Amino acid sequence: MGNENKEKALKAFSEYADNFDRNIIEIQLKIDHTYRVADIAERIAGSTGADPEFSWYLGLLHDIARFEQYTKYGTFRDALSVDHAELGADLLFGRERLIDIFSLPALPGASNETGMLIAEKAIRFHNKLTLPEGLDADTRMYCDILRDADKCDIFRVLTEPPYDVRNREIAGSDTPASEEIMAGVMEHRCVSRIYVKNPFESLLGQCCMFFELVYPESIAIVREQGYLEKLIDIPVKNDKMKKQMDLLKQEIRGAYAI
């Protein structure tokens, strides 16, 4: 497989990142996240019959707009700034054609144009709560691989500085989670951010991303890495919260076995 291609793409990525201030911890975090998501996407693809190299590229490119977003708005919160997935897809495949500096490989058995369209959709939809209906099977598969890989690494990000501050805030908070959040836990689905009102709910909501992993290999990766286990082991303050956390643990550990 094209190690040379990957090296070229890594160089292009690194040069692109040089346009931004690498001394800002948030910028550096996104660079690290990018490399990890690329490697995870490659691994998941290897288990699904998808093209590993193409999937690696999706990981490398998926958060390309994060640098511009943070530099311009000082936040990664899309709701307060810009939808970074839409912006990324537009930068790469719109008028600027940023994709041209990365030499995206062709998808075996598909035209260049098809590969480009799949990559564009995978990047555009990687942060959406759900994928749109009516995607063809290949597009859906690459969307799912990228979304799974991104989720796998988010559990790591949430256990490390600066995002681990929130985990410590939970120790000082005694508000249990609302019914809307617990419905996500029980129904094994992601919870919309609009329901998240405190650090404990934020933790539970993020852990629910686990339930939407599509591929068994992604679940295996999350288990192996152990970051989600760290998150669900965070001590909480009162009995109601402990019960809610136990329920989440039970649902997650039950799903490991599937």
Ligand SMILES: [Fe+2]
């Ligand atoms: Fe992203």
